[in-house]
Amino acid sequence: MDFHRLAEIGDVRQLANQLNSTCDDDEIQWRHHLDHQDKDGKTLLHICAQYGHVDCAEFLVSRGAEVNCLKRNEWTPVMLACAKTSPGHRAIVRFLVNEAGADVWLRNKDGWxxxxxxxxxxxxxxxxxxxxxxxxxxxxxxxxxxxxxxxxxxxxxxxxxxxxxxxxxxxxxxxxxxxxxxxxxxxxGTPPVFDALRGGxxxxxxxxxxxxxDLDARDALGQSVLHAACQAGQVDSVAFLLREADVVGRGMLNAQTAKFRLTALHLAAKERFPRVVGLLMDAGADDSVEDFRGRRPALV
Structure with missing residues (x-):
């Protein structure tokens, strides 16, 4: 019987019956099946958390499932539950934290x-x-x-x-x-406002x-928030910066990055974002500014 499949579909009755039938009172068998990891390193509890089956999670924890076990890339069950937004996933997070003792401070391979x-x-x-x-x-x-x-x-x-x-x-x-x-x-060197505008x-x-x-912040490459939005081709973000954030008055329109001496217009032209180029030109961007190789925006 594929216990991982039963955990995925959330059939707690069948999962409990099959595990009880297979393991009976043999603690070694229980540990083997509760701790068994699939090709991605997921245990049964990982799978229940991933698919939002709180009743299955409660059963597995009651039988001794390891709450803070790590799958590949060092994700715990509570991390998988936090990645989704359904009522079932929310219930699993509360159960794992409030009742099962999940460690919310554990970090995955990315430090999250x-x-x-x-x-x-x-x-x-x-x-x-x-x-x-x-x-x-x-x-x-x-x-x-x-x-x-x-x-x-x-x-x-x-x-x-x-x-x-x-x-x-x-x-x-x-x-x-x-x-x-x-x-x-x-x-x-990227602050949150850069990320927001890069995403539109x-x-x-x-x-x-x-x-x-701080709209005047610069990242490690010397890029401004206008550089970031233009490189991402985010028309709405660029329009916001030009019309509401006074980037012209802040001196950003023709400002160059520290290393490659690129203006926002260079980046928009290089990435082939004609609508962004149009917004910049309408705002008075200088298309004669040269980068570190002596290239104007039209030539990058």
């Missing part, structure tokens, strides 16, 4: 906790649950320095971003978000700016 995963997936209910239970969990970073706020901003999850900013504000003791949090940079999430960018997001 289950909280990073929940923020990336937009699982607001789980994000709020974890923040209420572990208020300090918002202030964590992955291996590349990325925070949960980076993850939520990149994915465009407005309400998750709002919740994170609210928590940051509370932790700083002030009425606005902690400036260090809203402008935190990853290892490439203007509503998220507006919220970050209203919370103190």
């Amino acid at each position: 906790t289950c909280f990073h995963v929940a923020c990336r997936s937009g699982n607001l209910d789980v994000v709020s649950f974890l923040l209420d239970k572990y208020p300090e969990i918002w202030d964590t970073r992955g291996n590349t320095g990325r925070t949960p706020l980076h993850s939520a901003a990149m994915a465009g999850h407005l309400e998750v971003v709002r919740r994170l900013l609210s928590t940051s504000s509370s932790s700083s003791g002030g009425g606005t978000a902690n400036a260090a949090a809203v402008n935190a940079k990853d290892s490439s 999430h203007v509503d998220v960018a507006r919220l970050l700016v209203s919370a103190g997001g």
Whole structure:
């Protein structure tokens, strides 16, 4: 009998019957089947968590399943549950954390906790649950320095971003978000507002700016937020920056990156984004500026 298949479809009655029949009172057999990993390193509990079957998860834990077991890439069952947003997945997170003792501080190979995963997936209910239970969990970073706020901003999850900013504000003791949090940079020098605009999430960018997001920031390559939006071809983001964020007045329109001396127009032209090029030209971009090789935007 394929126990992993039964866990996948969520047939708790059949799963319990088959495991009880196979293992009886033999603890070695129970351990063998509970701990058995498929080709991806998933145990039965991983699979229940992945597919949102809380009743199966409860049964497996009652029989001694390891709650913090790691699959390939070092993902725990609670991480898999945090990656989805259905009622079943939310119930599994609460069960694993509240009753089964899941360790929310464990990290996968990328240095992410289950909280990073929940923020990336937009699982607001789980994000709020974890923040209420572990208020300090918002202030964590992955291996590349990325925070949960980076993850939520990149994915465009407005309400998750709002919740994170609210928590940051509370932790700083002030009425606005902690400036260090809203402008935190990853290892490439990218703050959350860059990620939001690269993804075309203007509503998220507006919220970050209203919370103190720094539009004058530069990443490790010397790129501005306008460079980032233009390179990604995000028309709405570029329009927002030109019309609402005064990037012209901030001196960004013809600003060049530190290493390759590229303007936003160079990047938009190189990536073949004609609508972005049009917006920049309409705003007065200088098409005669040369990069480090002496090339104008039309020639890159």
